[in-house]
Amino acid sequence: GAGVSQSPRYKVAKRGQDVALRCDPISGHVSLFWYQQALGQGPEFLTYFQNEAQLDKSGLPSDRFFAERPEGSVSTLKIQRTQQEDSAVYLCASSFARTTNQPQHFGDGTRLSIL
């Protein structure tokens, strides 16, 4: 596609449920990044993939958060046993380069609300 595509656009879940968020990066982009953006704050890094390899997951806030990119294209961010503090916008970005040394292009995000 022409840009980074994320789905769903909005997700409402009850506390304790598991959720899965999808990111479809720009075709041919090697690098894929997940960020979390709380209301009124800048995006915060969660994890980074280079092709199918997860090279940095230092930003994942707990072991309830899990991300994968099994074929080096589409990625899924999964949150288990959701809690209210998980409510945020989850942004996915992709880049042609193998590191951050090229512009990152962001999707429109998934707004997650935990009730």
Add this chain to the structure above:
Amino acid sequence: GIQVEQSPPDLILQEGANSTLRCNFSDSVNNLQWFHQNPWGQLINLFYIPSGTKQNGRLSATTVATERYSLLYISSSQTTDSGVYFCAAANQAGTALIFGKGTTLSVSS
């Protein structure tokens, strides 16, 4: 780790005015990016600018890496420029962007 600070936090302008947004970073970086987040939440990459000056229409950016700052210039502002402007610097491993808290710009007609 790298820290990124932006100023001012808020800016209110009349349409047609010019403005300068500043981004300071705590360590040497090998890339610096500016983004605009519009009122609908879309985050648009404006500039990838590790050093030097770039211009794109009414916007331009300058990064002085040796002095650890970057500036974003907006000339002849329009209401569509409203939103939040973020700068972001890469971490040393090159695996993540570290964002500042943003400058919220409101342009009124």
